[in-house]
Amino acid sequence: MKGILFALLGGFFLTFQSVANATISSQIGSWQAATMTQLTGFVLAIFIVLIIRDRSYRQLPQVSPLYASGGMLAAIVLFSNMTAVHIMGVTLTIAIFLIAQLVLAIAIDGRGWFDMSQKRIGKTQIVGVLMMIAGVIILKL
Amino acid sequence: MALGIFLAIIGGAFVSIQNTFNANVKKQVSVWTTTALVLFLGFAASLAAGLIFEGTGLFSFQAEPWFWFSGIVGVGVVACVTQGVQILGPSRAISLVMVSQIFFGLMWDTLGWFGLEQVPFTWQSLLGVLMISGGVLLFQLGPKLEQKPFVKLNPETMEAND
Numbered sequence A: 001m002k003g004i005l006f007a008l009l010g011g012f013f014l015t016f017q018s019v020a021n022a023t024i025s026s027q028i029g030s031w032q033a034a035t036m037t038q039l040t041g042f043v044l045a046i047f048i049v050l051i052i053r054d055r056s057y058r059q060l061p062q063v064s065p066l067y068a069s070g071g072m073l074a075a076i077v078l079f080s081n082m083t084a085v086h087i088m089g090v091t092l093t094i095a096i097f098l099i100a101q102l103v104l105a106i107a108i109d110g111r112g113w114f115d116m117s118q119k120r121i122g123k124t125q126i127v128g129v130l131m132m133i134a135g136v137i138i139l140k141l
Numbered sequence B: 001m002a003l004g005i006f007l008a009i010i011g012g013a014f015v016s017i018q019n020t021f022n023a024n025v026k027k028q029v030s031v032w033t034t035t036a037l038v039l040f041l042g043f044a045a046s047l048a049a050g051l052i053f054e055g056t057g058l059f060s061f062q063a064e065p066w067f068w069f070s071g072i073v074g075v076g077v078v079a080c081v082t083q084g085v086q087i088l089g090p091s092r093a094i095s096l097v098m099v100s101q102i103f104f105g106l107m108w109d110t111l112g113w114f115g116l117e118q119v120p121f122t123w124q125s126l127l128g129v130l131m132i133s134g135g136v137l138l139f140q141l142g143p144k145l146e147q148k149p150f151v152k153l154n155p156e157t158m159e160a161n162d
Helices: A002-028 A030-051 A056-062 A065-088 A090-111 A123-140 B002-026 B031-059 B065-069 B071-088 B090-111 B123-145
Strands: none
Touching (some): A002 A030, A002 A090, A002 B071, A002 B090, A030 A065, A030 B065, A065 B002, A065 B031, A090 A123, A090 B002, A123 B123, B002 B031, B065 B071
């Protein structure tokens, strides 16, 4: 029960984030909004690291520089998310984001790219994505 | 419209790549250190992009006080999703996160809160959202239903994140 609540709240926060970013960006600009939300989030995350006395950053040198720099992709993600929400609203933006995300996840896991262990892709996953695409078409018809 | 769809496809693809990279970081360091690193680099990259496209004009803006608290939401996402995954396991937790995301999206479009352009509710849009939710559930839980654990995707690549 608690797990379900956390998961639902997590989804709420994700949607809220898209909406808040889009709102902030329409008032002060997209790059300003992206810079501001990432900076304030970082400050809070560092506080949490300090409070829980997390020392695992000492292992950071062992992480491949390519993977460690993944955070930079957020600039592209945030910019496209904010602009897409302005153009077509949150529902459609989230739906297409999820489809693109899952399709690429199929490719990454199916081929074992980026050090992910290779997995066979089930029929249900393909049908699931097709259903999502059908859902988007129904949304937009 | 076409531009919106294009940007959402690009954005979603990058979410997937970022989740995969983050999953590799999390093999060595904790969730919170990973989150702090990811947000710091996101900040640095956004700042650099802003300076390139707008120069010092980047810093001339009138922010409302609540804008400065927007980053808390991202931290809330990490905390809730991590807890959910720990209790329910990745596939069940992530499927619920995604279904919740899309329903709250419909709610938000309908209500038009936070200066969002209001999109009137239609039964057709509810049907579309139900269909998308069904697709998400089938995608995430299908392998379990097929009773073949080896077809399960790496949960890390599908984690909701942005």
